[in-house]
Amino acid sequence: MNAREIRQMFPILDQEVNGKPLVYLDSSATSQKPVPVIETLDKYYREYNSNVHRGVHTLGTRATDGYEGAREKVRKFINAKSTEEVIFTRGTTTSINTVAASFGRTNLTEGDEIVISYMEHHSNIIPWQQVAKHTGATLKYLPLQEDGTISLEDVRETVTADTKIVSIMQVSNVLGVMNPIKEIAKIAHENGAIMVVDGAQSAPHMKIDVQDLDCDFLAFSAHKMCGPTGIGVLYGKKKHLEKMEPVEFGGEMIDFVGLYESTWKELPWKFEGGTPIIAGAIGLGAAIDFLEQIGLEEIEAYEHKLAAYAMEKMSAIDGMTIYGPKEASKRAGLVTFNIDDVHPHDVATVLDAEGIAVRAGHHCAQPLMKWLKVSATARASFYLYNTEEDIDKLVSGLVKTKEYFSDVF
Template identity: 75%
Template structure:
């Protein structure tokens, strides 16, 4: 991978912050956008901004072709069997909520179980809490090992014949744990449950094949994989989606409307009520083109080397605690002695280094870690070892600034 060519594609990286060259280490929150995506959005608004599926004029036809073309790019990107299985949403959160409301409320009742883990993002906890309250189902947590990983033996014990839904992150946004979702899906299916994978941190960094994983649902967001904000994807097996009711009603998703009853369009459009996120989908398609051009295998290898280097270098900082397993995706979550993560992030920002600090929308996991908050440095295809060296230098500067706590 030509890292210079990759970095040159991201205009935002070539600036100074607080008098220092920017080091952006917050891609798990949102990734930066290559010029190819920015130009595609500009092209849409300048050249063929129009609604889709409705008009027969030239602009409407081109917009529809680009929108549905993006759906096909997503299908190939995650190796779905059909574009009917690709639902455009506002993001991972909307996708998970759609499954919880449409599939969950129709399928669960008193005595049924929903199984998740303590490492989940709030977006993969709260919808299931609400579903349990609405249906009388029981929410169960699969235990974690001390390094934040899952043992399949524990999955076997937790998932029972009463389990109806298993919902687990492909990659933890805090620990970087890469979960064995294929094997857990098999356990879920043996017990008659469906498997949802929160792929917000998986799709941008790992090669995803939903048919090989055999998950029933896979949710992810465009803005974490070089695409625009406000666009995401829900993949669902066609047999399940066909049986599910829409959760939003109005234009676009209807077939026929009578005074007292209506019928819905076929998949995928019955789940895309109203004017869809056209520019977002077009931009996501451009992001997928960009990632494919760089090469998903090359991106994964680059991130693997970066996170190994980061762990090695950061462990030389006295007083630093790193959370999560040694084998992980491209992020490192940590605390520095008694320095509050927000204070740490503020000092790093003064050095031009952007990291995330707080509970990372994972408060149950913070409780499990026995901390109130952590700092997180997350890497992507445009980061370098020099960025990590700057981070380590910034940590040493933080230690000097808060010298009285060391």
């Protein structure tokens, strides 16, 4: 893949920030959008904006075809068995909350266990806290190795016959760790538990095969993978979804409504109450087309190279602490770091003055920050439109930041 050519397809990157060419290194928070996705959204609103499923007129038919066509693209993208297993949601957070509210609260009781890890995003912690409070189940945390990775031996010790749900992110948004989901799912199933996967940081960057992983649920968001905001996916095995009750009720998801009782549509529509996120789904379909044209394997390999280059250059800066595995082959395309005696918000502010966008804060991972013994970190995350030149500018900006605060103090 040619990142310089790809970069030209992202118009937002062709601008200056604070008088400097923009270097966007915050794709783990949200990715930028390529022209094909922007044009697809524009075409929908200009040419066939309409509600779906209900209308028999031409615009309604075209919108329905686009919406359901996007569902089929998602099915192929993750290799689900059927489009019945693909539910459109508002994003990863809504997807995980749906599993927690519908499956978790119904199937768990006092004495049952939910297993997650210290590295989880808040959206994969709080829903399970609420399930535990509601049902009396116990929330357990997988310990982390010194470099932030998960040991399968620890998984075997933590997951027991009382465990009913294991919910783990496939890629850490802080440490860049790529977790062995397939192996963890096997251990979960051997103990009679289901496997929930937070794929927010993996779906944009690597090929996912839900049948190979044998996960029971997978959640991810479009906005991190070149698609629009406000649309995401919940994949679930049909055998689970059929038994689960909807968590939102109203139009579109019903079969029959009487005065005192109602019945639901079949999968996947029983989980999609109200007017769905039509433009978002169609935009997600366009993003999938874009990514697959480049190749997810190519994207993943390229980002490993960027991570290795960044680790090498950043490690040479005195006073730099980098979190997560030291081997670039064990991590995704992001680097989370701190500079001695400089608050990460100050780091991000100085870099912004150089036109460089990074993330600073707790990254919605406060338990992990506590485990790392820090209150916050800075993070540079890479995507298919970034180059080694971007990393060189980042390193130069970090050196300036260090020098600036050395002079001040």
